[in-house]
Amino acid sequence: MGRYRIHVTTGAWLFSGSFNRVQLWLVGERGEAELELQLRPARGQDLGPLQFVKLRKHHSLVDDAWFCDRITVQGPGALEEAAFPCYRWVQGKGVLTLPEGTARLAGENTLDKFQKHREKELKERQLIYCWDTWHEGLPLTMAVDSGKDLPPDMKFHSGKKLDYEWRVKTGALEVALKYVYNFLKSWDSLEDFDQIFWGLKSTLCGSPALEDDELFGYQFLNGTNPMMLRRSTSLPSRLVLPSGMEELRAQLEKELQNGSLFEADYILLDGIAANVIQGRKQYLAAPLVMLKMEPSGKLLPMVIQIQPPNASYPTPPLFLPSDPPLAWLLAKTWVRSSDLQIHQFQYHVLNTHMLAEVIAVATMRCLPGLHPVFKLLIPHTRYTMEVNAGLRGELNSESGIFSQAVSTGGGPHVHLLRRAMAKLTYRSLCPPEHLADRGLLGIPSTWKGSSPLLPGDDIVRGDPELQAWCREITEVGLCQAQDRGFPVSFQSRAQLCHFLTMCIFTCTAQHAAVNFSQHDWLFWVPNAPCTMRMPSPTTKEDVTMATLMGSLPDVWQSCLQMLFVRQVSRKQPDMVPLGYHTEEYFSGPEPKAVLRQFQADLDNLEREIMARNEQLDIPYEYLKPSCLENSITI
Numbered sequence: 001m002g003r004y005r006i007h008v009t010t011g012a013w014l015f016s017g018s019f020n021r022v023q024l025w026l027v028g029e030r031g032e033a034e035l036e037l038q039l040r041p042a043r044g045q046d047l048g049p050l051q052f053v054k055l056r057k058h059h060s061l062v063d064d065a066w067f068c069d070r071i072t073v074q075g076p077g078a079l080e081e082a083a084f085p086c087y088r089w090v091q092g093k094g095v096l097t098l099p100e101g102t103a104r105l106a107g108e109n110t111l112d113k114f115q116k117h118r119e120k121e122l123k124e125r126q127l128i129y130c131w132d133t134w135h136e137g138l139p140l141t142m143a144v145d146s147g148k149d150l151p152p153d154m155k156f157h158s159g160k161k162l163d164y165e166w167r168v169k170t171g172a173l174e175v176a177l178k179y180v181y182n183f184l185k186s187w188d189s190l191e192d193f194d195q196i197f198w199g200l201k202s203t204l205c206g207s208p209a210l211e212d213d214e215l216f217g218y219q220f221l222n223g224t225n226p227m228m229l230r231r232s233t234s235l236p237s238r239l240v241l242p243s244g245m246e247e248l249r250a251q252l253e254k255e256l257q258n259g260s261l262f263e264a265d266y267i268l269l270d271g272i273a274a275n276v277i278q279g280r281k282q283y284l285a286a287p288l289v290m291l292k293m294e295p296s297g298k299l300l301p302m303v304i305q306i307q308p309p310n311a312s313y314p315t316p317p318l319f320l321p322s323d324p325p326l327a328w329l330l331a332k333t334w335v336r337s338s339d340l341q342i343h344q345f346q347y348h349v350l351n352t353h354m355l356a357e358v359i360a361v362a363t364m365r366c367l368p369g370l371h372p373v374f375k376l377l378i379p380h381t382r383y384t385m386e387v388n389a390g391l392r393g394e395l396n397s398e399s400g401i402f403s404q405a406v407s408t409g410g411g412p413h414v415h416l417l418r419r420a421m422a423k424l425t426y427r428s429l430c431p432p433e434h435l436a437d438r439g440l441l442g443i444p445s446t447w448k449g450s451s452p453l454l455p456g457d458d459i460v461r462g463d464p465e466l467q468a469w470c471r472e473i474t475e476v477g478l479c480q481a482q483d484r485g486f487p488v489s490f491q492s493r494a495q496l497c498h499f500l501t502m503c504i505f506t507c508t509a510q511h512a513a514v515n516f517s518q519h520d521w522l523f524w525v526p527n528a529p530c531t532m533r534m535p536s537p538t539t540k541e542d543v544t545m546a547t548l549m550g551s552l553p554d555v556w557q558s559c560l561q562m563l564f565v566r567q568v569s570r571k572q573p574d575m576v577p578l579g580y581h582t583e584e585y586f587s588g589p590e591p592k593a594v595l596r597q598f599q600a601d602l603d604n605l606e607r608e609i610m611a612r613n614e615q616l617d618i619p620y621e622y623l624k625p626s627c628l629e630n631s632i633t634i
C-alpha cells in the first residue's frame with residue numbers, strides 16, 4: 001500500500017487552534033481504515049478513491065475547540081489530491097465526517113454512502129437550525145434568544161467579537177462625553193449641531209446636504225436610500241392642489257409630459273403612532289415630494305406635501321422652494337426624517353438583514369454541504385445570524401438606541417416592518433425589475449446571473465433538495481410569499497440563476513449600498529433626523545428657528561444617532577470583499593476557474609466605476625466591488 005500525505009489547515013485567527021489531540025482516519029471506496037490514534041489508515045489496506053475523512057477530537061479536562069478549515073490528502077502514489085472542506089468548529093467527543101469536496105446532487109448519487117451522509121447531515125442540522133417568529137407578519141428568524149445561543153459556526157470569530165465589544169464601550173464613552181460637554185451649551189441653531197460633530201467626518205456630512213436643493217435631490221438617486229424615487233406616470237391622487245396653485249399644476253404637468261417628473265411617497269408611515277421617549281411624544285409624517293429632472297441630470301424638488309389629506313385637513317399645505325427659507329427647510333427636514341425611518345426599517349432591516357437570515361437558515365436546513373448551491377451561498381451568510389440576533393436585541397430593548405432616539409423605535413417599528421413586509425415582492429429585490437417598475441431603467445441589464453457550476457433544467461426540476469430549499473424560503477421563512485411573486489419551485493436553470501443572483505445581491509451589494517453610505521448622509525443629524533419632537537407644520541408663516549430646533553432631535557438623541565451611524569457604517573476589521581473569500585468549498589479546477597473569472601469581472605467593474613467617478617463632482621463609491629462585503633456582517 002502506498003503512502004498518504006495529509007495536510008490539515010486551521011483557521012487563521014486568534015484561538016482557532018487547539019491543544020487537544022485530534023484523531024483522523026480515511027474512508028475510501030473500497031474500505032475504511034481502522035480507527036487509530038495516528039494520522040494514517042491501517043497498513044495493508046487499499047482504500048481506493050477517498051470519499052470521506054473522519055475527525056475526532058479527544059480531551060480530558062478542557063474541551064479546547066478547534067476551527068478546522070480543510071483537510072487535503074495526497075496519494076497514494078500519483079493519485080490526485082482530494083480536498084475535504086470543513087470550515088467549522090470541532091468540539092465535543094463526537095465524530096465529524098467530512099465528504100470529499102466535489103459538488104454532488106442527491107439525484108446523481110450512485111454511491112449510497114454520500115446519500116446517507118447528506119440525509120444524516122440535514123437531519124442533524126434541522127434540529128439545530130430552527131425557525132422562530134419574532135413578530136407575527138414578519139419573516140421568520142433563527143430560533144435563538146441572543147447571539148450567545150447560536151451554534152458556534154454562526155458566531156463572530158474572536159477578532160471580530162473583541163473589536164465589536166471594544167467599539168460598543170468606546171462609543172458609549174464618546175456619547176457620555178458629548179452629552180456632558182454640551183450640558184450647559186445652547187441648542188438653538190443648526191450650527192449648534194457642530195458641537196457634537198466630532199471625530200471622523202465625511203466631506204458629504206454637513207448642512208449643505210439639507211440646505212442645498214440640488215444635494216437634497218441628489219440623495220434620492222445617490223444617497224443612503226436610493227430606493228424611494230419613481231418616475232411619475234400621473235399626478236399622485238394625494239397631491240391636492242388648492243386654488244391659487246395653477247402655476248404649480250402647469251409646471252408639474254409640463255414635467256410629466258416630458259417624462260422628467262419624479263416622486264417619492266412615504267405613505268407607508270401614514271397613521272403609525274410615533275414613539276414616546278422619556279414621557280415625551282414624538283411625531284411622524286408621511287410626506288410626498290415631487291421632483292423634476294433637469295436636462296443636466298440634476299434632480300430638484302418642486303413641492304413637498306408633509307402629510308396626506310385627511311378629514312381634518314382635506315387640503316394640507318404644500319411647501320415650495322419659493323417659501324420662506326425656514327419653512328422650506330423644515331419641510332425638507334420632515335422628508336429626511338421620514339426617509340430615515342423607511343430606509344432603516346424597510347430597505348435596511350427587512351429587505352437585507354431579515355431576508356439574508358431567511359436565506360441563511362433555509363440553506364442550513366435544506367441544503368447539505370455537498371450541494372453546489374450550499375457551497376455557492378454559504379460564504380455569503382457569514383456572521384449574519386449573530387448580527388441579526390444583536391439587532392433584534394437592540395430593537396426589543398427599552399434602553400436601546402431605537403427606543404431612546406428613533407420616532408419609529410420602541411414598538412412602532414413593528415407596524416412599519418409589517419407594512420413593508422406586505423410590499424416585499426420578489427421583483428422589488430431584483431434591480432432590473434425594480435428599476436423598470438420605478439421607471440428608472442432605460443438600458444439593457446447585465447443583472448442575470450449565470451454559472452456553469454449549476455445543473456441543467458431537468459436536473460434542477462428533479463432536485464428534491466433544491467425544491468425544498470425554495471419552498472422553505474418562500475412558504476416558511478417569508479410566510480407564504482408566493483402571492484408576491486416569490487417562487488415555490490424552480491422549473492429551469494435560468495430561474496434558479498435569477499433567484500441565486502437575488503440572494504447574493506441582497507447579501508452583498510444591496511446591503512453595502514444602504515449600510516456603508518450611512519456615515520456620509522446620516523451622521524450630520526439634521527440631514528436625517530432620527531426623530532421629530534414637534535408636530536409637522538400646518539402653516540408656513542409661523543416657522544421660526546425655534547420651530548426647527550424644537551422639531552429636530554435633542555442633544556442626547558443626536559448623540560445616539562451619531563453613535564449608531566458610526567458603529568454600523570464603519571468598515572469591518574476582517575472585511576472580506578465580494579468574491580474574495582478564502583474558503584474553498586468546491587473541489588476541482590472548474591469552480592476555481594469560475595471564481596477567478598468572477599474576480600476578473602469584478603476588477604474590470606472596479607476600474608469602470610473608478611473612471612466614471614473621476615468625471616463626477618461627487619464620486620459614488622458604495623457599489624465599488626472592493627467596498628462590497630461578501631455577506632452582512634454589521
Ligand SMILES: [Fe+2]
Binds near residue numbers: 348511632
Ligand atoms: Fe446593516
